[in-house]
Amino acid sequence: MSAEFVQLSLTPMIVGVLAAIACALPGNFLLLRRQALIGDAISHVVLPGIVVAFLVTGTVTAWPMMIGAGLAALVSVAMIEGIKRLGRIEPGAAMGVVFTTLFAAGVVLLEQSDTSGVHLDVEHALYGNLESLIWFDAEGWASLLDPVALAGLPPQILRLAVILVLTLALLGLFWKELAISTFDPGFAQAVGIPVRAIGFGLVMAAAIAAVASFDAVGSIIVIAMFVCPPAAARLMTNSLGHQIGWSVFFAASAAIVGYIAAGYGPIWLGGVHAVSAAGMIATVSGLILALCALFGPARNRLSAPSEGQ
Amino acid sequence: MEGLSLFLQALTLQAGYNAAVVAIGAGLLGLAAGGAGAFIFLRKRALVSDAVSHATLPGVGLAFLLMVALGGDGRSLAGLILGSAVSAGIGLVLVDWITRKTRLGEDAAIGAILSVFFGAGIVLLTVIQNTSGGRQAGLESFLLGSTAGMLFDEAVMIAVAGGITAALVFAMRRPMTLVAFDPEFAAANGVHVQRTDLAMMGLALLVTVIGLKVVGLILIIALLIIPAVAARFWTERVGRMIWIASLIGGLSGFCGAALSSAFVALPAGPMIVLLCFALFTFSLLFSPGRGAFAALIARRRFQHRVHIRQGLLSMAREEPIYDGLTLSVLRRGGYLNPDGTPTVNGRAAAAKAVLDEARWKVARSRRQLDRETGADDGLTRIETVLTPDQIADIDAQLALKKGGVS
The missing domain is CATH 1.10.3470.10 (ABC transporter involved in vitamin B12 uptake, BtuC)
Known part of the structure; x- marks a missing residue:
């Protein structure tokens, strides 16, 4: 049982946790800036990016796909800005126009091109393939100390770990600037913080986290983790530091509980097949948010404990 | 097919x-x-x-x-x-x-x-x-x-x-x-x-x-x-x-x-x-009102009007004009000859521009015309805002002023 667990379930769980935290961290600031839907937009435009990357390179390897997705995210940000300025249109509608169009273009491109030989379809982009990230070389918990077996770990773990460390480093480095420009942009401008650059950097960090995560876990988890854990954490506390701590805890719990519920839940209930882990992780994060919305100590403006107490 | x-x-x-x-x-x-x-x-x-x-x-x-x-x-x-x-x-x-x-x-x-x-x-x-x-x-x-x-x-x-x-x-x-x-x-x-x-x-x-x-x-x-x-x-x-x-x-x-x-x-x-x-x-x-090209054209048109206006005023004061765009819009409008000297039309328009400027100045000093002068953005033709008798009245004051000075 335990050897099987390490081989089949440990790596997907780690990938799920890493992806969840990598998305939840920038999600905290996006939530406070009322830009929570940026994650939604980015995860839609990832599809045309990976399709174009596939058409250019002819393969479905990780790096071209990630570069393609990153470029698509940049293009979408530029299009949203352009439509907002040229047409004097409110940001929500401009975003709606851009991400639906790019997603539609991605679907049409995908249907037009011959992808019969490779594993590339819309469902894959939506649900990811968390369950397939198996650690073939593992024979038990001892493999965690075996360099040969460790070399056979799915590459997604390393990639997400690097992104996560990078995000944490940026967060530590620009903590003060991020916090001030999020809560009081006017004051931030007055004390010389480059507010626009910080905002753009935040969106870019979110895009990188989303692009790195979608490949392993699909866009459902990405959207859910950008919004749900930070939103739930926001209902728990008034302090930014505590909020981020809570959001990391919620994101990790959702990933672990969701994965176990999807993989083992149906079997415990007498079924034979596992259900979608990505969908279940998103569902669990929603349940956490629901609990916080009902019972969180800072759930509404009146019950929020006042500062400094 | x-x-x-x-x-x-x-x-x-x-x-x-x-x-x-x-x-x-x-x-x-x-x-x-x-x-x-x-x-x-x-x-x-x-x-x-x-x-x-x-x-x-x-x-x-x-x-x-x-x-x-x-x-x-x-x-x-x-x-x-x-x-x-x-x-x-x-x-x-x-x-x-x-x-x-x-x-x-x-x-x-x-x-x-x-x-x-x-x-x-x-x-x-x-x-x-x-x-x-x-x-x-x-x-x-x-x-x-x-x-x-x-x-x-x-x-x-x-x-x-x-x-x-x-x-x-x-x-x-x-x-x-x-x-x-x-x-x-x-x-x-x-x-x-x-x-x-x-x-x-x-x-x-x-x-x-x-x-x-x-x-x-x-x-x-x-x-x-x-x-x-x-x-x-x-x-x-x-x-x-x-x-x-x-x-x-x-x-x-x-x-x-x-x-x-x-x-x-x-x-x-x-x-x-x-x-x-x-x-x-x-x-x-391409939409006519709020479209990007409509906005671009409107901007160009506005720019040309400003340059013609400023160019005509400079011509009236006989100041040399160096700005390329001003020169080209004045030439295209028939106010300047290719060699840079004013045409007959140009002289008349320049004189009119100066006269209008003086008329606006008088109009602005009159309280009862506040509403009309408020509409002026520096490019409005005075005939489109004031009636002929109002302009004649202003011209009379201008002539008086001139007579008083000389």
Whole structure:
């Protein structure tokens, strides 16, 4: 049982946790800036990016796909800005126009091109393939100390770990600037913080986290983790530091509980097949948010404990 | 070229009875979506409909499981649509509840409901795949829509429902217009704002569930947003905007479905969205009032007027002109000869410019002309603002002043 667990379930769980935290961290600031839907937009435009990357390179390897997705995210940000300025249109509608169009273009491109030989379809982009990230070389918990077996770990773990460390480093480095420009942009401008650059950097960090995560876990988890854990954490506390701590805890719990519920839940209930882990992780994060919305100590403006107490 | 002739046949409804009904259904759906979307856009709630559309998925799954449990086929479109409407309605109520009862903003509520309901729906879809022993229930087609295997009854149902929704939008246009522009005024006039808002989102919900089979739940929001945003470029009046949005939506729906029936590899939903975007881009660039080119031309024209005005004043003062643009607009206007000396016309216009400047100065000193002089932006011709006797009166004062000085 335990050897099987390490081989089949440990790596997907780690990938799920890493992806969840990598998305939840920038999600905290996006939530406070009322830009929570940026994650939604980015995860839609990832599809045309990976399709174009596939058409250019002819393969479905990780790096071209990630570069393609990153470029698509940049293009979408530029299009949203352009439509907002040229047409004097409110940001929500401009975003709606851009991400639906790019997603539609991605679907049409995908249907037009011959992808019969490779594993590339819309469902894959939506649900990811968390369950397939198996650690073939593992024979038990001892493999965690075996360099040969460790070399056979799915590459997604390393990639997400690097992104996560990078995000944490940026967060530590620009903590003060991020916090001030999020809560009081006017004051931030007055004390010389480059507010626009910080905002753009935040969106870019979110895009990188989303692009790195979608490949392993699909866009459902990405959207859910950008919004749900930070939103739930926001209902728990008034302090930014505590909020981020809570959001990391919620994101990790959702990933672990969701994965176990999807993989083992149906079997415990007498079924034979596992259900979608990505969908279940998103569902669990929603349940956490629901609990916080009902019972969180800072759930509404009146019950929020006042500062400094 | 075979595809092209097929497309022309489909456009003229001669590609077979089924294809014609599907195209008409998609057209009516677009009509309803454009109209309903116009109000949602004006009320600035465009993205709420994204949460609504994603929230349909668990309803589709549960309805399928329920219908199978009751011994039915599970694939009845009417049953699936009913289920999707129920869960979309729950999603809509929850977005509203989160926004009103917690400190979270509407964007967070939308993102949370959208992703969680969609995730739960995906879980249900995998459950269905497992229970039906690998047999495809075909529910994935609700993600991106599919008109290819649509049954005749389904197409008729979509057409009828789309027509009814369009009629509902038309019937409710007055209260929705009032609420979109001025909720307080609407409330003072006896319009129930919250109920109207709910009805408006209810229309979006109707469009969404009807469109599930054609456009799919991921992209249906495009049919609600894009026609409305495109229509906004062409008019400043709500009544016209709704008609234009409906027209854009209907045209995209009809042509997109026709294209898809002619070319096998072109899915209807994404094609409809791309056609909407093409019409949007055209509007953004070329609409006469708010379009990008119109703005560019207006800017150029304004720039030329400023340069001509400044150039004429310099000519009158016999100052040399160095600015390239000023020189070129003066030459093109016939005020300057190619060698840089003023033409007869140029001298007259320059003298007139100086005279007008002096007249404006006098006019500005007169209190009773405040309203007229306030309209002057430095480029207004004085004859367009003041009457001939007022100008004559000003000229008399100017002559007096001149006489007094000399």
